[in-house]
Amino acid sequence: xxxxRTKSKIWIDNNNSPNFSxxxxxxxxxxxxxxxxxxxxxSSSSSTNKKPNIFHRVLRVNAxxxxxxxxPEPESSPSRSEPLIQIPRxxxxxxxxxxxxxxxRSTFDNCKAVRSILSxxxxxxxxxxxxxxxxxxxxxKTILGKREKTxxxxxxxxxxxxxxxxxxxxIQLHEAGELKKYVEGLAPAELSTCEVCGGDRFVLCDDCSxxxxxxxxxxxxxxxxxxxxxGLIRCPSCYHAII
Numbered sequence: 559x560x561x562x563r564t565k566s567k568i569w570i571d572n573n574n575s576p577n578f579s580x581x582x583x584x585x586x587x588x589x590x591x592x593x594x595x596x597x598x599x600x601s602s603s604s605s606t607n608k609k610p611n612i613f614h615r616v617l618r619v620n621a622x623x624x625x626x627x628x629x630p631e632p633e634s635s636p637s638r639s640e641p642l643i644q645i646p647r648x649x650x651x652x653x654x655x656x657x658x659x660x661x662x663r664s665t666f667d668n669c670k671a672v673r674s675i676l677s678x679x680x681x682x683x684x685x686x687x688x689x690x691x692x693x694x695x696x697x698x699k700t701i702l703g704k705r706e707k708t709x710x711x712x713x714x715x716x717x718x719x720x721x722x723x724x725x726x727x728x729i730q731l732h733e734a735g736e737l738k739k740y741v742e743g744l745a746p747a748e749l750s751t752c753e754v755c756g757g758d759r760f761v762l763c764d765d766c767s768x769x770x771x772x773x774x775x776x777x778x779x780x781x782x783x784x785x786x787x788x789g790l791i792r793c794p795s796c797y798h799a800i801i
Contacts, residue, residue, distance in 0.1 A: 642720065643702060643703075643720070644716075644720055645701060645716050645719050645721075646719070648684070648719040649718055650718070650743075651682040651684050651744060652715065652717050652741070653686065653715070653716040653719075654672065654686065654713055654715050654716075655686045655698045655715075656669035656673065656688070656714075657687060657688050657712050658687050658689050658690070659689040665712055668713060668724070668725035669713045669725075671725065671729065672713045672725050672728050672729070673685070673713075675728060677747075679737075679738065679741045680746060680747050680749075681744040681745065681746060682744060682745040682748075683747065686698075687759070687760075688712065690759075691786040691787075691788070691790070691792075692786065693786060698714060701721075702714075702721075711724060712724070713728075715727075715728050717740045718741075752795050752796050754793050754794070754796070755793035755795065755796060760788075760790040761790065761791060761793050761794075762789065762790060762791075763785035763789050763790065764791075765782050765785070766784070766785060766789060770782050770785065770789045
């Protein structure tokens with residue numbers, strides 16, 4: 559039996575028609591329109607976004623922490639800055655607290671280097687050796703506002719009555735050429751050696767002759783209060799010369 563071929567009717571979709579007529583497949587035009595709306599419309603993107611998983615949350619938190627850790631700290635305002643440390647009646651001279659003992663070699667070398675730098679400017683220097691008079695250390699702690707049990711490194715320098723710092727600060731200013739600006743206008747130094755103390759800056763106490771004790775008929779032997787623990791007093795000639 560021969561089958562007769564019949565003409566099949568094929569529907570051709572016109573390019574201008576908005577819809578695809580084949581019912582066995584998903585509408586391609588609708589598919590493309592939905593995909594384009596997901597990327598182009600801002601309202602749909604916010605509604606279709608899913609919540610980030612735990613991995614993305616950790617990454618975001620780490621990024622925020624790194625941003626805050628690298629953020630520069632704000633500069634302190636002038637109102638919160640430390641008060642200016644000064645010594646009264648020392649506007650025309652240099653005051654240095656140091657030690658002449660060699661117990662700690664680094665401290666002794668720093669004191670020697672700073673004294674050499676300051677003496678090169680030929681200005682009046684008030685040298686206060688804490689190894690010769692323990693009262694100088696207590697005096698320095700009072701000026702700097704430190705506690706009694708606090709250990710201070712030496713040397714400590716004041717120029718024109720203003721606190722400059724220790725060995726590191728003085729050496730840095732000297733190497734940068736800024737230290738000479740601080741000593742301008744200070745009183746000149748005495749070039750000759752003191753005839754009273756020979757440059758030692760201390761002499762024996764006149765009351766006890768360095769023994770730390772004196773005798774009186776009323777009370778017998780008593781401890782001398784006019785000198786320091788070593789039975790010494792500051793040389794009056796050197797002291798009045800730098801006042």
